[in-house]
Amino acid sequence: MVARLIEWCVKDRLWVLLLTFFLVVGGIWCHLAGGEVGNPAIGPAQAGPGTRPSRPASRPTSVAASQPSSQPALPKSTELVNEIVRAYLKSYEALTRDDLAAAKEPMPTIMQSGNALHDERPGLAPLLSAIGTMAAQANDSRDLAAFRAAFGQLSPPVIQLAKVIPPTRAAAPSLYAAHCPMLKKDWLQAGKPIDNPYDRSMRACGTLRSDDLVREVPREQ
Numbered sequence: 001m002v003a004r005l006i007e008w009c010v011k012d013r014l015w016v017l018l019l020t021f022f023l024v025v026g027g028i029w030c031h032l033a034g035g036e037v038g039n040p041a042i043g044p045a046q047a048g049p050g051t052r053p054s055r056p057a058s059r060p061t062s063v064a065a066s067q068p069s070s071q072p073a074l075p076k077s078t079e080l081v082n083e084i085v086r087a088y089l090k091s092y093e094a095l096t097r098d099d100l101a102a103a104k105e106p107m108p109t110i111m112q113s114g115n116a117l118h119d120e121r122p123g124l125a126p127l128l129s130a131i132g133t134m135a136a137q138a139n140d141s142r143d144l145a146a147f148r149a150a151f152g153q154l155s156p157p158v159i160q161l162a163k164v165i166p167p168t169r170a171a172a173p174s175l176y177a178a179h180c181p182m183l184k185k186d187w188l189q190a191g192k193p194i195d196n197p198y199d200r201s202m203r204a205c206g207t208l209r210s211d212d213l214v215r216e217v218p219r220e221q
Helices: 002-033 076-096 100-104 107-120 122-139 144-164
Strands: 176-180 185-189
Touching: 076 100, 076 107, 076 144, 076 185, 100 122, 100 144, 107 122, 122 144, 144 185
Parallel strands: none
Antiparallel strands: 176 185
């Protein structure tokens, strides 16, 4: 009698353990089928029934790449005037430091750009001829006194050229014509504060003789 009772308890407990095991396994299977758990070895879980699959994030489109540049190309003549003005200002800045070698360096650029501009605008031949002649003379100068004399004669036709074909901000942020009443000489400078290139002892001597010559948009020629 006692043996049968023990046998029944063991069988009954085994049945309970088996029932618990199947309930746990069934719950895990339902959990996985619902798409809530993913396998870290293969990435996120697949979407379960009734779940809309997620779309990959779309790559933003670059506005700059999809739209053409709205800035028009500069006329050839304006580009050449920009080159002349940049070279002139580089020489001017070196002259304010009494650096003869650096002041002479941009002169070939002025001559070459002036020749190219002559092909574009033959009507400016007298003005461009004066620029080329004085740039060559400045380039051949052997001392600062000779260079300053040539630079003083180069400046008026360059100023006149900048008024006929205004440079853009690609040449300088601003551009003003200035005049020294003591030496009776003119020059171009980028900015309003006077910086006289002809005599370091009187660098503040001079007055502006023009508004800003730079144009944001090239004038029709």
